Amino acid sequence: MRPFIVTFILLAMIGLSVCTPSSHQVVVYCTVDQVFSEPILRDFENETGIKVRAVFDTEETKSTGVMNRLIAEKDNAQCDLFWSGDPLRNIVLQSKDITSPYQSIQTDLIPGDFREKEYHWTGFSARARVLIYNKTLISSDSLPQSILELTHPRFKGQFTIANPLFGTTTFHMAALFAGMGQAPAKQWMNDLKKNQVVIATSNGDVKKRVMTGELAFGLTDTDDAFEAKKESDDVDYAFLDQQAGGMGTLIMPNALSMIKDSPNSENGKKLMNYLLSRETEAKLAISCAQMPLIKGTEIPDIVPSLDHIIPMKIDYAQSSAILEQIQPWLKKWVEE
Amino acid sequence: MGGRVSRQLARNVPALLLALLLLGPLLALLVRWLSGSDKLSLLAFIDAGTLLLVGKSLLLSCVVAVLASLMGTICGFLLYRLKFSFRGFYKILLLLPLLVPPYIFAVAWKDGFQWLFGNSTAINPEVGMIIVHTLVLFPLAMLITGTALSQIHSGLEEAGLMRVSFRRMLIKIILPLIRPALTISFLLILIISLSDFSVPAFFGVNTFTTEIFTQFSAFYNHQLAISQSFLLVLLCLTLLLSENKYLSDAPFFSVHVKGSSTKHYSFRKGLTMLHVLLWILLIAVLVLPVVMLSHQALSGREMLFSRAWELLSPTIFQSAKLAFLGASLISAIGLWVAYLKERSRFPHLNTMLLLTFIIPSTVLGVAMIKFYNHPATNFIYTTIFILLITYVGRFGFIAARIIGNGIKQIPGSLEEVARVIGIPPVKRFFSISIPLLLPSIFTAFVLSFVLCLGELGTTIMIYPPGTELMPVKIFTIGANAPLALTSSMTLISFGVTMFFILLFFLIGKILFNRFSYA
Numbered sequence: 001m002r003p004f005i006v007t008f009i010l011l012a013m014i015g016l017s018v019c020t021p022s023s024h025q026v027v028v029y030c031t032v033d034q035v036f037s038e039p040i041l042r043d044f045e046n047e048t049g050i051k052v053r054a055v056f057d058t059e060e061t062k063s064t065g066v067m068n069r070l071i072a073e074k075d076n077a078q079c080d081l082f083w084s085g086d087p088l089r090n091i092v093l094q095s096k097d098i099t100s101p102y103q104s105i106q107t108d109l110i111p112g113d114f115r116e117k118e119y120h121w122t123g124f125s126a127r128a129r130v131l132i133y134n135k136t137l138i139s140s141d142s143l144p145q146s147i148l149e150l151t152h153p154r155f156k157g158q159f160t161i162a163n164p165l166f167g168t169t170t171f172h173m174a175a176l177f178a179g180m181g182q183a184p185a186k187q188w189m190n191d192l193k194k195n196q197v198v199i200a201t202s203n204g205d206v207k208k209r210v211m212t213g214e215l216a217f218g219l220t221d222t223d224d225a226f227e228a229k230k231e232s233d234d235v236d237y238a239f240l241d242q243q244a245g246g247m248g249t250l251i252m253p254n255a256l257s258m259i260k261d262s263p264n265s266e267n268g269k270k271l272m273n274y275l276l277s278r279e280t281e282a283k284l285a286i287s288c289a290q291m292p293l294i295k296g297t298e299i300p301d302i303v304p305s306l307d308h309i310i311p312m313k314i315d316y317a318q319s320s321a322i323l324e325q326i327q328p329w330l331k332k333w334v335e336e
Numbered sequence: 337m338g339g340r341v342s343r344q345l346a347r348n349v350p351a352l353l354l355a356l357l358l359l360g361p362l363l364a365l366l367v368r369w370l371s372g373s374d375k376l377s378l379l380a381f382i383d384a385g386t387l388l389l390v391g392k393s394l395l396l397s398c399v400v401a402v403l404a405s406l407m408g409t410i411c412g413f414l415l416y417r418l419k420f421s422f423r424g425f426y427k428i429l430l431l432l433p434l435l436v437p438p439y440i441f442a443v444a445w446k447d448g449f450q451w452l453f454g455n456s457t458a459i460n461p462e463v464g465m466i467i468v469h470t471l472v473l474f475p476l477a478m479l480i481t482g483t484a485l486s487q488i489h490s491g492l493e494e495a496g497l498m499r500v501s502f503r504r505m506l507i508k509i510i511l512p513l514i515r516p517a518l519t520i521s522f523l524l525i526l527i528i529s530l531s532d533f534s535v536p537a538f539f540g541v542n543t544f545t546t547e548i549f550t551q552f553s554a555f556y557n558h559q560l561a562i563s564q565s566f567l568l569v570l571l572c573l574t575l576l577l578s579e580n581k582y583l584s585d586a587p588f589f590s591v592h593v594k595g596s597s598t599k600h601y602s603f604r605k606g607l608t609m610l611h612v613l614l615w616i617l618l619i620a621v622l623v624l625p626v627v628m629l630s631h632q633a634l635s636g637r638e639m640l641f642s643r644a645w646e647l648l649s650p651t652i653f654q655s656a657k658l659a660f661l662g663a664s665l666i667s668a669i670g671l672w673v674a675y676l677k678e679r680s681r682f683p684h685l686n687t688m689l690l691l692t693f694i695i696p697s698t699v700l701g702v703a704m705i706k707f708y709n710h711p712a713t714n715f716i717y718t719t720i721f722i723l724l725i726t727y728v729g730r731f732g733f734i735a736a737r738i739i740g741n742g743i744k745q746i747p748g749s750l751e752e753v754a755r756v757i758g759i760p761p762v763k764r765f766f767s768i769s770i771p772l773l774l775p776s777i778f779t780a781f782v783l784s785f786v787l788c789l790g791e792l793g794t795t796i797m798i799y800p801p802g803t804e805l806m807p808v809k810i811f812t813i814g815a816n817a818p819l820a821l822t823s824s825m826t827l828i829s830f831g832v833t834m835f836f837i838l839l840f841f842l843i844g845k846i847l848f849n850r851f852s853y854a
């Protein structure tokens with residue numbers, strides 16, 4: 001009996017030594033890439049003294065992390081603030097009554113298009129969907145100018161998109177379906193298949209395949225394209241649909257949501273206020289070329305400005321609703 | 337009377353506690369699932385398409401299991417029963433594929449194809465998936481069958497060799513004796529292959545598990561995903577329970593007296609060929625992925641090893657500590673459960689571990705969250721205890737079966753003799769059973785350590801916020817880090833795991849020398 005008691009006490013000491021909850025902390029679940037988000041969270045920690053306990057996400061095709069955790073924890077929320085790479089996930093959480101509204105003191109700095117009208121999510125620092133291309137395989141003059149041109153036979157078998165069931169590609173497809181109408185969008189996707197589009201597992205996989213020269217170009221996000229340019233001189237990126245009358249490029253802001261009934265909501269609000277600032281946007285611009293939404297934020301020359309990009313007209317809530325409708329069709333499209 | 341009551345309590349109370357900790361979450365999930373839907377819609381997803389998908393997934397995994405078991409058994413025999421130089425070296429190296437997350441292996445292999453042939457799409461997706469799973473999982477078969485082979489009484493083989501040829505002795509004596517090990521390694525590999533989604537997803541192969549994963553990750557449709565998971569569980573349960581009933585309980589006439597050494601075969605002819613074959617295998621399963629990872633790590637614009645070390649080093653101690661605690665707990669519980677099953681005819685805990693083993697990792701994660709995420713159980717949910725409980729659920733079955741096979745090799749007469757002369761049960765257990773089971777317990781411990789160290793699927797759903805663990809960090813950083821950085825981190829993780837394996841190997845050598853009887 002004695003060995004069991006000793007073992008139990010030892011295990012308890014070890015267990016409690018690893019993770020002793022503190023009241024001076026904030027728990028954030030973050031789907032933004034850890035390499036970019038973690039330094040900002042560390043800065044918050046250093047400046048405020050509030051301990052940040054973060055849960056980061058993997059690429060969605062590798063594990064079912066943060067979102068499913070948030071949904072499963074709904075009845076006893078552990079997370080205070082959800083920091084997402086696009087607002088679609090926040091809208092999903094809002095539909096499941098997991099978020100709570102919060103109007104940050106910084107909210108007025110964010111354009112109205114990039115926040116939810118009841119403040120269930122607020123956007124900041126945006127990425128855009130871009131075409132990443134390998135300069136040794138295709139010149140900038142020969143690139144498609146519109147996403148619709150990907151169905152042109154001259155691009156047959158040369159390009160890739162990430163699995164449209166996951167990540168920002170889902171968002172992109174939903175926006176296209178909302179903008180084009182379902183029938184034309186389905187036709188376009190079927191034409192992509194006929195044009196032998198290669199379906200990569202993720203945006204990272206798209207980046208890799210283009211960098212290695214396996215494929216000439218692909219659709220990805222600005223931060224992936226930016227990283228690719230840092231790693232290789234053979235790679236560059238371009239914005240599609242920038243001609244007059246074109247449908248424009250999808251802009252995807254980061255999105256912050258307070259979680260309902262969270263244990264450290266006051267600290268969560270402080271973190272949210274910190275993130276919705278010019279300083280944070282400037283840091284994200286430098287680290288991963290994310291485009292600030294707050295006017296007057298300083299950005300490096302290599303980071304594109306939203307002022308010079310024709311954005312796609314999008315209603316995020318409508319796109320989310322359409323996504324639910326088209327997902328079964330997208331699944332079939334991927335599997336066939 | 338008092339002694340009998342306290343013995344009953346001593347067995348039943350811990351059993352009930354273990355059942356509550358492990359089975360409680362699954363039962364709660366089952367109840368929630370049953371009560372949360374219209375009864376008819378629970379099974380509405382079972383249509384021709386689903387059944388075809390299940391059939392296809394089973395077929396693919398069966399092929400993997402056959403190939404991996406065959407490879408593993410051959411390697412097990414070569415490395416555990418033949419006497420030749422560098423045997424230990426091959427043993428350790430060929431175990432290493434178990435340490436590499438299958439996804440990383442798949443990426444390394446595909447990149448290897450790209451590098452060698454200039455075209456990674458030349459490989460058929462299903463073939464690619466089978467190759468990767470076979471190469472990652474065959475060490476499991478090698479370990480299980482090798483352990484079983486090394487516990488066969490040499491007298492049986494010697495007696496056989498007096499009358500028949502080596503080949504006939506192998507077929508008529510050795511193979512039947514290791515039949516439980518063969519069947520369990522086949523089934524374990526089949527189930528692990530069936531439950532993995534990362535490799536099929538990477539190769540674009542549509543399987544039942546990727547379907548479940550898609551429902552979670554893309555559709556957030558927990559209800560359907562859980563329904564599909566229960567179908568998968570039912571399937572795996574049917575396979576394993578049949579094995580339990582009809583195969584592993586088959587009469588096992590090996591009366592083994594521990595202390596006599598296992599028979600090792602020496603040979604001179606064909607030694608060179610043996611080394612060549614083992615090296616070809618090593619190149620395929622280890623050298624190629626390591627070379628590819630190294631190539632990727634070095635191909636970036638800058639050397640990122642130091643950055644990778646900076647990112648990963650805070651996680652090493654934490655991960656190793658957790659894995660050590662997890663492996664200790666798993667081995668102890670595995671021993672207890674196996675002993676109850678083999679000696680006390682109490683198989684229920686083993687069945688329970690089986691259930692938690694075959695549940696897909698995400699479903700287990702959801703079940704754990706739903707059950708333990710309450711203010712009253714925060715002391716479990718927000719600490720490493722949630723991880724330890726999960727590790728026991730994920731890997732306890734493997735440990736119980738490895739040790740169970742070892743228990744089967746010990747004749748009951750040894751303990752009976754001790755009982756007859758009045759030695760109390762606890763003393764019998766620690767003085768007789770434990771020393772004889774040490775190789776099995778140690779194997780279970782090492783395997784559990786490796787598996788806990790690399791566990792990602794459930795861990796990522798439940799690890800306490802702020803806890804830094806090696807596999808989680810590699811994948812979260814890898815989401816958008818330069819390939820060179822991710823590859824460097826993977827190599828470091830590999831190196832760390834190798835270090836621990838070598839350490840355990842040395843400890844094992846000392847332990848076995850101390851506890852072996854001439």
